[in-house]
Amino acid sequence: MAEENYSLEIESNPNNLITVEEFVNYFAKNIGIPEARMNGLMLSVTEATTNAIKHANKCDESKRVKINVKVEDGKVIISVIDEGVGFDPLKIPDPTEPENLLKDSGRGVYLMKFYMDDLKYNVTPTGTETILVLNLNKQA
Amino acid sequence: MAEFSTSIKDQGNINIVYLKGFLDAHTAPSLENTFSGLVDKGRYQIVVNFKDLAYISSAGLGVFMAFIEKIRENNGDIKLSSMSDKVFNIFDLLGFPLLYEIFKTEEEAVKKFNEIK
Numbered sequence: 493m494a495e496e497n498y499s500l501e502i503e504s505n506p507n508n509l510i511t512v513e514e515f516v517n518y519f520a521k522n523i524g525i526p527e528a529r530m531n532g533l534m535l536s537v538t539e540a541t542t543n544a545i546k547h548a549n550k551c552d553e554s555k556r557v558k559i560n561v562k563v564e565d566g567k568v569i570i571s572v573i574d575e576g577v578g579f580d581p582l583k584i585p586d587p588t589e590p591e592n593l594l595k596d597s598g599r600g601v602y603l604m605k606f607y608m609d610d611l612k613y614n615v616t617p618t619g620t621e622t623i624l625v626l627n628l629n630k631q632a
Numbered sequence: 633m634a635e636f637s638t639s640i641k642d643q644g645n646i647n648i649v650y651l652k653g654f655l656d657a658h659t660a661p662s663l664e665n666t667f668s669g670l671v672d673k674g675r676y677q678i679v680v681n682f683k684d685l686a687y688i689s690s691a692g693l694g695v696f697m698a699f700i701e702k703i704r705e706n707n708g709d710i711k712l713s714s715m716s717d718k719v720f721n722i723f724d725l726l727g728f729p730l731l732y733e734i735f736k737t738e739e740e741a742v743k744k745f746n747e748i749k
Contacts, residue, residue, distance in 0.1 A: 506657045506658045507658055508658075509656050509657055509658040510658060513654070513656075531687070531718050534687065535687075535689060535722070538656055538657075538689050539689060539690055542656070542657040542689065542690075542691055545657070546657065587726055587727070588725075588726060588727040590727075590730070593727050593728075593730065593731055594697055594700075594701070594731070595697075596694050596697060596698075599690035599693060599694070599726055600689070600690040600691075602725075602726065603689075603690060603722065603725070603726075606725060
């Protein structure tokens with residue numbers, strides 16, 4: 493393992509998702525994340541970043557999204573930090589309930605919860621930190 | 633990576649849309665334009681072939697939701713085909729098989745439209 497910490501900072505423009513996808517491939521390869529977990533990891537990091545760009549920072553390019561990655565005790569911990577006002581995760585509807593199937597919200601959070609081993613939020617006065625945890629010892 | 637493209641084949645009244653690459657929040661507007669173009673021309677019978685789609689995020693899934701009601705109001709449908717297991721798992725996880733018919737092959741999806749006539 494060459495490095496234990498990785499970070500990326502982008503402007504709040506969906507075009508920058510390309511950079512985020514390349515970043516995920518880069519750190520995942522270095523860390524040695526199993527291939528079977530790559531799709532879920534890519535999906536989770538891009539969903540968290542999309543939420544940060546679109547919903548939190550409202551695509552305002554003067555606002556930044558920071559992604560910090562560290563490896564600790566066999567876990568990969570990925571923080572996606574925005575500059576938005578925060579939200580209540582409990583208020584996000586379950587997108588798989590029949591009455592919500594056609595609604596556009598909640599799918600990203602649902603996917604992150606499914607593919608990651610833990611999902612937490614840290615709401616601060618300057619923005620929200622979405623924390624994704626992937627356990628390296630767990631199979632897909 | 634992160635490239636995405638669509639191409640369309642007309643097969644009688646049915647339009648087959650081929651997806652290729654990464655469908656995410658960055659590339660979803662391209663698929664929106666493709667569906668808008670079909671709807672504007674009154675082409676409501678659509679098969680989407682996922683064979684060459686490597687990746688889909690929730691923003692990509694949202695495009696299908698955005699158009700399905702209007703298309704069905706006009707007696708059309710979007711039928712899906714040829715998904716990899718990886719892409720199908722995401723559709724399945726979010727309950728899409730309740731809303732969309734998903735076929736193993738493009739031919740089966742086209743046949744289903746022709747049966748309805």
